[in-house]
Amino acid sequence: MLMNMKDLLAVANKHNFAVPAFNISDYNMFNGIMEASEEKNAPVIIAIHPDELSHTSTEMVKGIIDRINKSPVPAVVHLDHGATFEQVITAIQAGFTSVMIDASSQPYEGNIATCQKVCEAAHAVNVSVEGELGTIGNTDSVETTAPDEILYTDPEQAKDFIEKTGIDCLAIAIGTCHGIYPKDKKPELRIDILDDIKKIVDAPLVLHGGSSNKDSEIAKSVEHGVNKINISSDIKVAYYDKMREVLKDASLREPNQIQPPCVEAMKAVAYQKIELFQADGKASLY
Numbered sequence: 001m002l003m004n005m006k007d008l009l010a011v012a013n014k015h016n017f018a019v020p021a022f023n024i025s026d027y028n029m030f031n032g033i034m035e036a037s038e039e040k041n042a043p044v045i046i047a048i049h050p051d052e053l054s055h056t057s058t059e060m061v062k063g064i065i066d067r068i069n070k071s072p073v074p075a076v077v078h079l080d081h082g083a084t085f086e087q088v089i090t091a092i093q094a095g096f097t098s099v100m101i102d103a104s105s106q107p108y109e110g111n112i113a114t115c116q117k118v119c120e121a122a123h124a125v126n127v128s129v130e131g132e133l134g135t136i137g138n139t140d141s142v143e144t145t146a147p148d149e150i151l152y153t154d155p156e157q158a159k160d161f162i163e164k165t166g167i168d169c170l171a172i173a174i175g176t177c178h179g180i181y182p183k184d185k186k187p188e189l190r191i192d193i194l195d196d197i198k199k200i201v202d203a204p205l206v207l208h209g210g211s212s213n214k215d216s217e218i219a220k221s222v223e224h225g226v227n228k229i230n231i232s233s234d235i236k237v238a239y240y241d242k243m244r245e246v247l248k249d250a251s252l253r254e255p256n257q258i259q260p261p262c263v264e265a266m267k268a269v270a271y272q273k274i275e276l277f278q279a280d281g282k283a284s285l286y
Helices: 005-015 027-039 050-056 059-069 085-094 108-123 155-165 191-200 215-223 233-246 255-276
Strands: 019-023 044-048 075-082 098-101 128-133 169-172 205-207 226-231
Touching: 005 019, 005 075, 005 128, 005 169, 005 226, 019 075, 019 233, 019 255, 027 044, 027 059, 027 233, 027 255, 044 050, 044 059, 050 059, 050 075, 050 085, 059 075, 075 085, 085 098, 085 108, 098 108, 108 128, 108 155, 128 155, 155 169, 155 191, 169 191, 191 205, 191 215, 215 226, 215 255, 226 233, 226 255, 233 255
Parallel strands: 019 044, 019 226, 044 075, 075 098, 098 128, 128 169, 169 205, 205 226
Antiparallel strands: none
16 A cells, blocks of 8 residues: 555554654565565555665666555655755656655755755655754765764754745654664664654654664654654665575575575564564554
């Protein structure tokens, strides 16, 4: 069941759970995530970063949408961290039902203007828009260009930003980093900032870069009002660690021998995230 982000997250916001947004880089990963979501009866967001889209091609999106339309669980096809208006338009034309425009590195007024422009184009065709305010730290430069340090989201500015841009959900910076943390970094979420934002903002809130935060912290963020959480590094580590293990058998050369155990390893992580975000069983609410 294909949906846009606004409608999907409205239910999560009302019932106080978070929908996982899993970044996928090929069809096998995508299909595994759909299977895991169906098995857990959970709504899901299929997130594709522009770098991932350049690898998979926009043609694959047609197959993704067809698979979702045949699924009993609600799902969104979402552009993750679109950096330019052109990337957003490409995604919309390919069939994405949601886009993120990440202009958080721009000055505040520039971020507003960019989001307004994207909202005008996307909303005209019933595509939802995610914006970002504040900056999320970066430990992994492969998929993002986030800064090394975190600039926390200001609650009053968040309210003003949503009102002026018309975005459907907001990614906030409360103490996470993209990628897997090095051993000397100890992430800690600022739940107090989340609470302050939630008190004055009605739009669903998004958490990026929580791969190495404690499960207890992530669970607390859901309890305190986060409705979408991005997962990329965790499922990819599981997928490719298993692939490295499988490929130790030099006789294997067929994808249908190599990839299934990798998908199963990835699905095990997906199950855990779905349950952690309290999304399991929530497809029945749609």
